[in-house]
Amino acid sequence: MKKIxxxxxxxxxxxxxxxxxxxAPDASLSKYTIAAEYDPEAETLTAQMQFDYYNxxxxxxxxxxxxxxxxxxxxxxxxxxxxxxYHSVAYYDGExxxxxxxxSVSGCERxxxxxxxxxxxxxxxxxxVFPEExxxxxxxxxxxxxxxxxxxxxxxxxxxxGNFYPVLCAYDEATGFYxxxxxxxxxxxxxxxxxxxxxxxVPAGYIAAASAEGKTAQKDGKVTYRYxxxxxxxxxxxxxxxxxxxSRQVNGVTVSYYYYDDGExxxxxxxxxxxxxxxxxTFGDYAYASxxxxxxxxCYGGMEYPGMVLLSDGLERENYLYTVVxxxxxxxxxxMVGNNQQEYAWMDEGLAEYSTVLFYxxxxxxxxxxxxxxxxxxxSYKAYYSIYSQIFGQxxxxxxxxxxxxxxxxxxxxLTYNKGxxxxxxxxxxxxxxxxxSGLKNYFSSYRFAVAKPEDMVACFRKTGVDVDGxxxxxxxxxxxx
Ligand SMILES: [Zn+2]
Numbered sequence: 439m440k441k442i443x444x445x446x447x448x449x450x451x452x453x454x455x456x457x458x459x460x461x462a463p464d465a466s467l468s469k470y471t472i473a474a475e476y477d478p479e480a481e482t483l484t485a486q487m488q489f490d491y492y493n494x495x496x497x498x499x500x501x502x503x504x505x506x507x508x509x510x511x512x513x514x515x516x517x518x519x520x521x522x523x524y525h526s527v528a529y530y531d532g533e534x535x536x537x538x539x540x541x542s543v544s545g546c547e548r549x550x551x552x553x554x555x556x557x558x559x560x561x562x563x564x565x566x567v568f569p570e571e572x573x574x575x576x577x578x579x580x581x582x583x584x585x586x587x588x589x590x591x592x593x594x595x596x597x598x599x600g601n602f603y604p605v606l607c608a609y610d611e612a613t614g615f616y617x618x619x620x621x622x623x624x625x626x627x628x629x630x631x632x633x634x635x636x637x638x639x640v641p642a643g644y645i646a647a648a649s650a651e652g653k654t655a656q657k658d659g660k661v662t663y664r665y666x667x668x669x670x671x672x673x674x675x676x677x678x679x680x681x682x683x684x685s686r687q688v689n690g691v692t693v694s695y696y697y698y699d700d701g702e703x704x705x706x707x708x709x710x711x712x713x714x715x716x717x718x719x720t721f722g723d724y725a726y727a728s729x730x731x732x733x734x735x736x737c738y739g740g741m742e743y744p745g746m747v748l749l750s751d752g753l754e755r756e757n758y759l760y761t762v763v764x765x766x767x768x769x770x771x772x773x774m775v776g777n778n779q780q781e782y783a784w785m786d787e788g789l790a791e792y793s794t795v796l797f798y799x800x801x802x803x804x805x806x807x808x809x810x811x812x813x814x815x816x817x818s819y820k821a822y823y824s825i826y827s828q829i830f831g832q833x834x835x836x837x838x839x840x841x842x843x844x845x846x847x848x849x850x851x852x853l854t855y856n857k858g859x860x861x862x863x864x865x866x867x868x869x870x871x872x873x874x875x876s877g878l879k880n881y882f883s884s885y886r887f888a889v890a891k892p893e894d895m896v897a898c899f900r901k902t903g904v905d906v907d908g909x910x911x912x913x914x915x916x917x918x919x920x
Contacts, residue, residue, distance in 0.1 A: 466570075467669065468492045468632040472603055475639040475660075476677060481592050483581040487603055490574045493567045494630075495609050500566040502575065503615045504559040504604035505629075506551065508538035510620030511584045511591070516555040520588060520737060521622040521847040527752070528587050528737035536584035536591065540604070545575040558617050559604050577604055586737075589748070593735025595698050599675040600743060605629050608778070608889065618780055621841040623850040624787075625741070627672070628778045631887045634667040638675055645681040647696040649673045649745035651728040667745065669725065669887045671776050674743035676732045688714045691724055697733040699751055706731070709759045713766040716797055720875065721770045722882040729769065731762060742768035742790075759804070760794065767793035775882055776889040783850070784837040784914070785895060788858015791815075795859060808863075815859040819920060822852035835916035837861075838892055860920060861913040865899065868909060873902035 469492075474485035493499050510519040513535040520528040540559055543549040547564045559577070567573045581602050583592045589600035607615040608628045618626050638646055639662045646652065649670060652663035667673060676696070684703050685694040688711045695707040710731050718724050726745045736750035740761040747765035749758065767790040777785040798806040826833040826849065837853050844850040866874040877899035881890070884898060892914060899906045912918035 466492060466494060468494075468606060468630075469635070470603065470632055470673065471635045472673075473637045474603075476597065476599075476644075478597075478641060478644070478679075481583045481597075483583070483599070483602060485579055485581070485603065487577045487579065488574060489577065489604075489606070490572060491567060491606070492572050493569050496569055496611060498566045498568050500563055502561045502563065502573075503553075503607045503617060504561065504577075505601075505607055505618045505627075506538050506540075506553075506557055506559055506604055507601035507618070507620060507627075508536055508581050508583075508590050509556050511536035511586065511588070512556075515620075517620055518622050519620055520586070523847060524737040529585070530587060530594065530735070531585040534585035536582050536586070538579055538581050538602075538604075541578040541580065543575055543577050545573075553617050554619050557619060558607070579604065587735035587750075588737055589741055591735075595680050595751070596676050596678040596732065596734040598734055598736070598748060599677065600741060600748070601627070601672070602675070603673075605672065606632070616778065616780075619842060621780070621844075623844045623847050624783045624841040624854070625779045626841055628776075628780055628889075629671045630776070630889060631669045631671050634665065634670060634673045636667075636673055636675075637662055637664045638677075639663075640677055641679075644677050644679045645683070645696070646675055646677045647681070647694070647730045647732045647746060648675040649730070649743055650726070651692060651694075667726065670744040671773065672743050674746050676734055676746070676748065678734075686711055689718055689724070691726070692728040693731075694728065695731045695733075700733060702755070706759065706762060709762050710766055712801060713763045713797055714769075716800055717767060717770050717793060720796065720800075721793075721878055722886070724769060725774055725886070729766075731765075740765040742772055744769070744773040763797050764790055764794045767791075767797070770882060774887065775885045776887075777891070778889070780841050782838050782892055783841060784854040784858045784861075785890065785892065787854040788837075788861060791855045792859050792862035795863070812859060812863045815856040816920070819852050819856040819860060822848060822856075823920070835918075835920075837914045837916070857913065857920070861910070864913070865906065865909060869899065869902060869904045869906065873899070873904055877902050 469490040471488040474483050476483045543561055547562045549561045551559055561575050585592050587593045591598050608630045609615050616628050620626050639660050642659050642661050646663045648665050650665040650667040652665045655662050680698045681696045683696050684707050693711050697703050730746040732748050733751050734748050736748050739750055741748040742765050771789040772786040795811045798804055799808040823833050881898035896910045
């Protein structure tokens with residue numbers, strides 16, 4: 439019955455024209471309705487965001503905290519948004535700053551900006567919201583973009599609009615709302631699924647790639663994209679007046695590749711499609727109607743968002759395709775199955791990296807074997823361990839650590855990506871193929887659209903009938919000798 443109702447609603451909305459392409463939003467999720475306009479000359483985005491909060495917690499909520507990620511790029515920020523080794527690659531135009539300005543918040547008693555580094559907007563509600571109740575606030579804000587090859591920045595060809603709006607802090611029943619701090623090592627994000635209705639207006643001639651497929655309307659020399667996305671933990675956009683686009687359908691999903699410098703664009707798209715098909719078959723179905731891959735200026739290899747990923751134009755071919763596969767795996771591990779990326783980065787990064795190993799193992803034509811990739815992770819990890827033990831006398835090899843505790847990008851990469859690969863490969867060796875893949879499928883279906891903690895992941899593998907606690911503990915706590 440629900441399905442029929444949903445189809446009927448979609449037909450009504452389609453008949454209505456541009457208004458909406460999606461089905462009815464989930465009644466038990468919060469919703470972001472964002473109307474934004476980007477001015478390429480001023481390099482600013484002005485926006486109004488209505489946030490309809492649904493209290494899915496067991497507690498009375500009186501203050502809504504929102505992460506203000508673009509403030510990490512402002513002059514005088516307490517934390518550098520870019521690792522020092524990537525600084526010159528990121529700031530291609532010299533020092534540059536950006537920020538988010540909250541102009542007003544209505545529907546509340548008062549609001550203020552605070553947190554550890556002006557990174558949180560606190561909205562004090564006029565009345566508390568009890569479990570399963572709703573409240574709405576409207577936030578007017580503007581974002582100025584730094585010239586930086588990063589998640590939120592103007593690059594030579596593309597404006598990267600990742601993390602551009604106030605994002606409600608994720609809520610843990612035990613500890614309350616979690617305020618993200620923009621550390622340069624890792625992805626300092628943690629958010630819960632919500633529904634989105636986003637519109638973006640840009641000058642005609644600009645093309646926008648986003649977490650969903652947009653419907654467009656032209657008026658007065660401007661084009662407005664309108665997007666609907668249900669049950670997503672973030673929404674990102676990338677805008678350019680130089681994009682070329684190739685697309686293909688995979689299992690009913692529109693996979694599109696936006697690029698400006700790729701002589702083998704069809705090939706890149708082919709790899710993305712192969713990865714989409716393989717991960718859907720191996721872990722479970724992809725949840726969204728579209729998936730966009732965006733070539734852009736980016737100081738690291740790539741960056742994942744629900745339904746969209748950024749790919750650095752600075753990568754050589756082999757690495758570029760590897761990044762396509764890794765970022766696509768994040769659609770399963772991060773986008774659909776969430777985790778606190780600031781505390782347990784190894785959960786999504788380790789699994790995305792090991793999923794990349796699985797992809798290459800299943801696609802021998804790329805010339806990369808499981809043995810070779812696991813060996814490369816082991817060699818890199820051992821080198822890190824040896825160097826850090828010599829320099830610091832000992833090495834903290836625990837994996838569940840706040841991003842702020844990593845001494846360097848080098849340590850972070852080895853403990854989350856490489857040790858993650860070693861953890862999952864050792865697990866697979868230990869419990870066998872069938873139990874390993876059934877544990878992964880179980881983990882995916884149990885935590886799709888939700889947030890998993892390390893013990894939840896362990897429990898999914900334990901359900902296969904094997905005691906895996908000791909193995910996970912030895913890797914994650916750092917007692918395993920590798
Ligand atoms: Zn990753």
